[in-house]
Amino acid sequence: xxxxxxxxxxxxxxxxxxxxxxxGHPALFSPPEMxxxxxxxxxxxxxxxxxxxxxxxxxxxxxxxxxxVEVDEAKATEASMEDRTVPEVYAWLQERLGERLLVDxxxxxxxxPEALERLARWFPKARWVWIVRHPGSVTRSxxxxxxxxxxxxxxxxxxxxxxxxxxxxxxxxxxxxxxxxQAMVRYEELVRDPEAALRPVCAVLGLExxxxxxxxxxxxxxxxxxxxxxxxxxxNMAGRGRLQPELAxxxxxxxxxxxxxxxxxxxxxxxxxxxxxxxxxxxAAVRASLGDLLARVGELSRQIEMPAExxxxxxxxxxxRMTSASLxxxxxNGDPDHPRFEHAxxxxxxxxxxxxxxxxxxxPVRLGPGRSYRLSGEVPAGTTYVGILAYxxxxxxxxxxxxxxxxxxxxxxxxxxxxxxxxxxxxxxDTTAIxxxxxxxxRATQAPIxxxxxRLPASGPGGVDAQALSxxxxxxRRNLDAVFTRTLEAWKMVRVIAINRFVxxxxxxLFPTPDNRYQVCWFRLGPDQVMRIRGTAPRAxxxxxxxxxxxxxxxxYDQRTICLNDAQIPQGDDxxxxxxxxxxxLPGVCxxxxxxxxxxxxxxxxxxxxxxxxxxxxxxxxxxxxxx
Numbered sequence: 001x002x003x004x005x006x007x008x009x010x011x012x013x014x015x016x017x018x019x020x021x022x023x024g025h026p027a028l029f030s031p032p033e034m035x036x037x038x039x040x041x042x043x044x045x046x047x048x049x050x051x052x053x054x055x056x057x058x059x060x061x062x063x064x065x066x067x068x069v070e071v072d073e074a075k076a077t078e079a080s081m082e083d084r085t086v087p088e089v090y091a092w093l094q095e096r097l098g099e100r101l102l103v104d105x106x107x108x109x110x111x112x113p114e115a116l117e118r119l120a121r122w123f124p125k126a127r128w129v130w131i132v133r134h135p136g137s138v139t140r141s142x143x144x145x146x147x148x149x150x151x152x153x154x155x156x157x158x159x160x161x162x163x164x165x166x167x168x169x170x171x172x173x174x175x176x177x178x179x180x181x182q183a184m185v186r187y188e189e190l191v192r193d194p195e196a197a198l199r200p201v202c203a204v205l206g207l208e209x210x211x212x213x214x215x216x217x218x219x220x221x222x223x224x225x226x227x228x229x230x231x232x233x234x235x236n237m238a239g240r241g242r243l244q245p246e247l248a249x250x251x252x253x254x255x256x257x258x259x260x261x262x263x264x265x266x267x268x269x270x271x272x273x274x275x276x277x278x279x280x281x282x283x284a285a286v287r288a289s290l291g292d293l294l295a296r297v298g299e300l301s302r303q304i305e306m307p308a309e310x311x312x313x314x315x316x317x318x319x320x321r322m323t324s325a326s327l328x329x330x331x332x333n334g335d336p337d338h339p340r341f342e343h344a345x346x347x348x349x350x351x352x353x354x355x356x357x358x359x360x361x362x363x364p365v366r367l368g369p370g371r372s373y374r375l376s377g378e379v380p381a382g383t384t385y386v387g388i389l390a391y392x393x394x395x396x397x398x399x400x401x402x403x404x405x406x407x408x409x410x411x412x413x414x415x416x417x418x419x420x421x422x423x424x425x426x427x428x429x430d431t432t433a434i435x436x437x438x439x440x441x442x443r444a445t446q447a448p449i450x451x452x453x454x455r456l457p458a459s460g461p462g463g464v465d466a467q468a469l470s471x472x473x474x475x476x477r478r479n480l481d482a483v484f485t486r487t488l489e490a491w492k493m494v495r496v497i498a499i500n501r502f503v504x505x506x507x508x509x510l511f512p513t514p515d516n517r518y519q520v521c522w523f524r525l526g527p528d529q530v531m532r533i534r535g536t537a538p539r540a541x542x543x544x545x546x547x548x549x550x551x552x553x554x555x556x557y558d559q560r561t562i563c564l565n566d567a568q569i570p571q572g573d574d575x576x577x578x579x580x581x582x583x584x585x586l587p588g589v590c591x592x593x594x595x596x597x598x599x600x601x602x603x604x605x606x607x608x609x610x611x612x613x614x615x616x617x618x619x620x621x622x623x624x625x626x627x628x
Contacts (some may be wrong), residue, residue: 001094003123005205006037007105008174010166011155012141013133014187019105021190021198023221024212028205029093030103031062031222036089037106038115042082061225066096071226087122101205110166111155116173127204128177130170133187135163135268136255136278137248164264167271180204186272188248217242256284282466289473296477297323300484310596311550318551322483325349326476329362334472336366337459339373341436341451350553351483353518353603356563357384357443357544361436363453365390365417368429372418372456375425375434379403379411380447384542385439385607387513388415390427394482397514399427402608416456437513439542439607441567491550494601495522500531502604502616517613519604523547523581525594528623530582531602535616537566537575538606543613545569545579547592548601555600560593584623 005028009015016032023030035055039045049056063074081089094102109116119126142159156162174182183204189197194214202209212218257265257275265275280288297319304315325344333342344362345354354360365373379386386407390398406413406424415424417434434453440446497503502521517538523531533545544565547555555562564579569590571577580589581602594600606613 001091002101003126004090004094004102004104005127005129006109006119007103007129007131008109008170009107009131009133010110010138010163010170011107012138012145013107013163014131014185014190015105015107017187017216018129018131018185018190019103020216020221020223021194021213022103022201024214024216024218025202025207025210026212027100027207027210028103029062029066029097029100030105031065032058032225033105033107034059034062035106035108036086037104037119038108038112039086040118041086042084042089045086046082057225061222062093064225065222066093090122107166110169113169113173116169120173120177126181128174128182129185129201129204130174130182131185131187131190132167132271134248134252134273135260135264135275136257137187137251138163139260140251140255160260161264164261164267167267171267191243191248192245194243215243252278254281254283256281256287258284282470285470286466286473289470289477293323293473293477293480296481300480303484303488306550308550308597308599311599314549314551314553318487318553319480319484321349322351322480323476325351326479326483327473329479330472330475331469333362334364334475335462335468336364336432337455338462339363339365339453339455341453344435347558351487353546353548353552353601354554355439355544355546355605356554356557357440357542357565359438359440359448361438361451363434365431365434367417367419367427367431369420370457372416372420372423373434374414374454374456375417375436375452376414377412377436377449377451379407379413379438379449381411382446383438383449384441384446385437385515386449387437387515388425389435389437389513390417390425390431391433391435392428392430393432396430398431399425400514401425402515435513441542441565487552490552494520495524495599498522499524500618500620502618504613504615513607515608517606517609519613519615521602521616521618522599523594523602523618524599525581525583525620526598530580530586530621530623532619532621533579533581533602533616534619535577535604536614537569537571537577538604538609538613539575539611540566540606540609540613542566542607543605543609545592545602545604547581547594547597548603549597550600552601555593555595555597560595561591562593562595564590564592582623586623 007015007018019030019032022028033055035045035049035058039048060071060074060078063069063077064071067074067077081092090102139159142162156165181204183201185197185201195209198213199209255278257278258280260275268275300319301316304312304319306312306315333340341361341363344360345351375388383403386403387400388406389400392398406415417423417425417427419427419429419431436449436451438449498520499522502519505518505520525531537543542565544563546563549555557563569577569579578590579592580586581592581594582589583594585591592602604613604616
């Protein structure tokens with residue numbers, strides 16, 4: 001009685017296709033996976049298949065084919081074998097085959113070296129056919145299988161290691177098998193030139209190649225079966241209808257060779273696959289960009305060295321906030337084909353001396369021939385200020401309009417934004433964003449504006465694009481770098497040139513509206529000290545004094561008074577005012593609360609001032625002197 005032929009290979013390497021092609025030879029009986037080979041007894045097999053019930057169909061399908069019975073009788077025959085050994089079942093099958101050779105395709109063996117050794121003892125003259133497929137194709141095919149985690153059980157920790165682990169087991173075993181009893185088939189050759197691929201296999205089996213082997217879709221060949229006897233194997237096999245040479249490489253477009261181990265690269269080279277020759281897939285660029293971003297976050301975190309522990313802690317928070325803001329800016333809200341206005345700053349997202357009395361609306365744009373945008377909205381009566389500003393690359397300040405230039409008598413507006421003649425808001429082609437700022441004297445009584453933006457012409461629905469996502473991550477990293485570096489440099493400068501005194505500062509340091517004029521002071525208090533600020537109120541549509549930490553974030557304005565504007569600061573008939581920065585409440589004073597900070601920025605901003613902005617005077621006093 002001849003020994004069986006065993007087809008070896010890791011899952012998704014083409015074992016089902018090879019099995020069906022072998023089934024086309026009249027001298028071979030090549031049923032679906034019977035799941036016999038991994039076990040010594042049928043009792044062991046039953047215990048395993050009680051857990052993996054979906055693998056029961058192969059042996060039943062083989063019995064139906066051999067004995068010409070229906071599924072119920074095949075089940076009964078299988079049940080009658082439960083007290084037998086596996087070699088006895090192989091003998092039972094071979095008895096009914098006569099001169100035909102039994103082919104047993106069993107990928108499970110790649111994870112069962114002890115079973116391979118046992119089979120070699122049982123069947124010393126067995127023939128072994130090893131099918132190998134590109135590790136990238138196997139990896140991606142496994143990853144895309146429904147219930148892949150179930151398929152991997154018993155094989156490997158994950159899809160990235162199944163090819164290496166399984167083929168290593170098979171290779172070591174076949175090193176103990178005489179060369180004349182084994183053959184290797186490459187999946188890629190099998191689908192491109194099946195005749196050339198199958199001739200060495202037939203030679204090992206002692207057969208002539210039969211032309212029917214070359215068309216695996218001719219005849220039934222046990223590719224399908226009724227419920228209870230459905231074959232185990234490639235679920236796509238029955239639906240293809242023809243050999244598909246394109247499958248040799250179709251999975252490689254999405255495979256990242258860097259995702260598998262050096263050991264996989266080494267074994268692949270030995271088996272004729274050069275993973276280093278593959279171009280990384282689009283997703284690899286995303287992974288690399290994300291890695292660069294996260295690495296930069298770590299580097300910047302280590303650069304935060306502040307004298308005060310509170311400033312150090314707020315620096316780490318600022319870094320996290322800016323990472324989130326940068327990702328939102330370029331990944332979530334960075335599509336100029338589908339723009340929308342979003343808040344650029346707020347209670348937990350603050351940068352470059354945000355004003356608590358202002359809303360900052362941002363929308364991404366990309367201008368050029370044939371690309372323009374319609375901005376529209378409504379400004380409620382009594383609004384303090386609305387301005388529209390185009391920003392170019394690197395934060396360059398571009399074209400801008402003040403509300404008096406574009407808001408109609410009914411409060412509504414509609415503007416064409418573009419780079420070409422005829423646009424009411426004409427900006428350069430390097431424009432990347434539109435900002436709309438609204439200032440409030442009192443948010444409780446002043447309503448927010450309504451805003452809308454649409455691209456002309458409108459774009460179709462968007463989607464996830466690897467190149468765009470990688471670019472967004474790269475831009476997020478650059479933005480994070482720029483914001484962090486400029487903020488840190490500003491801190492280093494201002495605490496030297498403006499300690500306890502106000503100095504004018506160019507708005508370009510603060511990503512500003514050009515309609516503002518700024519004066520900055522670095523207040524530094526000792527224990528029990530306060531700062532008194534005296535000055536003359538600017539003649540402006542709005543002005544305020546506001547406190548910031550070392551990272552130019554406004555302090556907690558939800559729970560403390562850290563910002564006062566001209567509607568809140570008492571002024572004399574001559575326009576004089578007096579404000580005190582004091583850790584504790586003081587009787588009868590207009591006070592800014594430093595929220596536990598002994599140092600930080602105090603910034604005066606004047607919006608649309610008439611003439612020069614008077615420079616306030618700062619004076620450090622002890623609290624007891626003030627009270628006295």
